[in-house]
Amino acid sequence: xxxxxxxxxxxxxxxxxxxxxxxxxxxxxxxxxxxxxxxxxxxxxxxxxxxxxxxxxxxxxxxxxxxxxxxxxxxxxxxxxxxxxxxxxxxxxxxxxxxxxxxxxxxxxxxxxxxxxxxxxxxxxxxxxxxxxxxxxxxxxxxxxxxxxxxxxxxxxxxxxxxxxxxxxxxxxxxxxxxxxxxxxxxxxxxxxxxxxxxxxxxxxxxxxxxxxxxxxxxxxxxxxxxxxxxxxxxxxxxxxxxxxxxxxxxxxxxxxxxxxxxxxxxxxxxxxxxxxxxxxxxxxxxxxxxxxxxxxxxxxxxxxxxxxxxxxxxxxxxxxxxxxxxxxxxxxxxxxxxxxxxxxxxxxxxxxxxxxxxxxxxxxxxxxxxxxxxxxxxxxxxxxxxxxxxxxxxxxxxxxxxxxxxxxxxxxxx
Numbered sequence: 024x025x026x027x028x029x030x031x032x033x034x035x036x037x038x039x040x041x042x043x044x045x046x047x048x049x050x051x052x053x054x055x056x057x058x059x060x061x062x063x064x065x066x067x068x069x070x071x072x073x074x075x076x077x078x079x080x081x082x083x084x085x086x087x088x089x090x091x092x093x094x095x096x097x098x099x100x101x102x103x104x105x106x107x108x109x110x111x112x113x114x115x116x117x118x119x120x121x122x123x124x125x126x127x128x129x130x131x132x133x134x135x136x137x138x139x140x141x142x143x144x145x146x147x148x149x150x151x152x153x154x155x156x157x158x159x160x161x162x163x164x165x166x167x168x169x170x171x172x173x174x175x176x177x178x179x180x181x182x183x184x185x186x187x188x189x190x191x192x193x194x195x196x197x198x199x200x201x202x203x204x205x206x207x208x209x210x211x212x213x214x215x216x217x218x219x220x221x222x223x224x225x226x227x228x229x230x231x232x233x234x235x236x237x238x239x240x241x242x243x244x245x246x247x248x249x250x251x252x253x254x255x256x257x258x259x260x261x262x263x264x265x266x267x268x269x270x271x272x273x274x275x276x277x278x279x280x281x282x283x284x285x286x287x288x289x290x291x292x293x294x295x296x297x298x299x300x301x302x303x304x305x306x307x308x309x310x311x312x313x314x315x316x317x318x319x320x321x322x323x324x325x326x327x328x329x330x331x332x333x334x335x336x337x338x339x340x341x342x343x344x345x346x347x348x349x350x351x352x353x354x355x356x357x358x359x360x361x362x363x364x365x366x367x368x369x370x371x372x373x374x375x376x377x378x379x380x381x382x383x384x385x386x387x388x389x390x391x392x393x394x395x396x397x398x399x400x401x402x403x404x405x406x407x408x409x410x411x412x413x414x415x416x417x418x419x420x421x422x423x424x425x426x427x428x429x430x431x432x433x434x435x436x437x438x
Contacts, residue, residue, distance in 0.1 A: 038099020153194035319353035
């Protein structure tokens with residue numbers, strides 16, 4: 024008997040966790056590559072985890088995918104959302120539909136869609152001309168703005184700007200190269216700066232009924248050039264302020280953008296007027312680690328996604344319309360570096376010292392000898408990722424402080 028099959032489009036980063044989750048239900052996954060070339064900016068699809076890889080080339084690929092009689096088509100990363108939506112429509116499978124696909128990826132259209140539905144959001148404007156962006160900020164009397172690509176991830180080319188010169192420089196930096204998926208940045212997005220703490224709200228949905236997997240508070244650092252970089256994400260209890268208000272707001276975002284199936288990863292700022300969306304992806308959290316999330320939440324987004332598609336009755340009965348319970352305090356730390364050179368070696372003794380900290384669940388050493396290490400400017404140039412849970416919040420913070428003291432000793436760097 025042939026095992027049933029599912030499809031994942033563009034399994035960058037955490038999309039590679041889906042094959043194991045589906046395999047637990049006896050379902051093999053086929054990978055579909057939306058573009059002919061795989062982007063090297065993000066950890067790419069691990070094709071060995073999939074039954075097959077299909078490079079999408081139009082109708083021939085649609086026929087080939089349809090012949091597999093897949094149970095579902097899922098986006099593994101933002102770049103896969105439009106094609107996953109299209110394939111679900113063409114193959115008459117449960118999905119979010121293609122009518123709002125662009126609004127789920129293009130940050131300008133995303134916010135405009137919220138505005139159309141009277142959902143709180145930033146002021147914004149887009150242009151290919153840096154001078155036009157400067158003019159817009161002046162006309163709207165905005166002293167502080169955010170300048171970024173229309174579509175990207177991991178704080179790629181995101182700048183917080185004050186004044187004409189900073190806006191113009193940031194716009195030119197965005198236009199100077201492609202986004203993280205290799206597509207040209209032909210226009211630049213400028214938005215009013217949303218003042219307040221930033222949060223992550225992760226969800227999994229089926230038939231428009233969602234389960235909230237977790238809410239995390241972002242802590243970021245602002246670099247000298249205005250770029251915000253990730254520092255740590257801290258898991259909040261479900262009844263802790265402002266979690267209920269954030270969840271209620273994200274429900275309106277999911278509705279406005281038609282995210283009725285699969286994973287959602289929303290980034291929201293709690294302003295003085297209430298929550299306002301930074302952006303949302305119709306895919307899993309990039310910091311998702313199944314074992315770690317099982318430890319601190321009792322579930323993980325990959326397994327819940329598989330359950331929602333493959334065992335919908337169980338998902339609806341056990342998870343729909345509900346909210347997570349934090350089972351242990353937790354933090355995800357993305358370290359920064361000022362090193363600029365080539366990694367000569369990784370010190371195993373320092374790695375062991377980090378792993379021996381009482382709250383460290385796992386450590387990802389992202390660079391190896393021979394790799395280029397550069398000063399951290401976004402998530403991709405963070406050299407270490409540390410998952411921390413167990414014990415008290417105070418113990419985790421103490422381990423976090425110790426990590427900051429020794430993190431730069433992990434790598435020996437040469438010119």
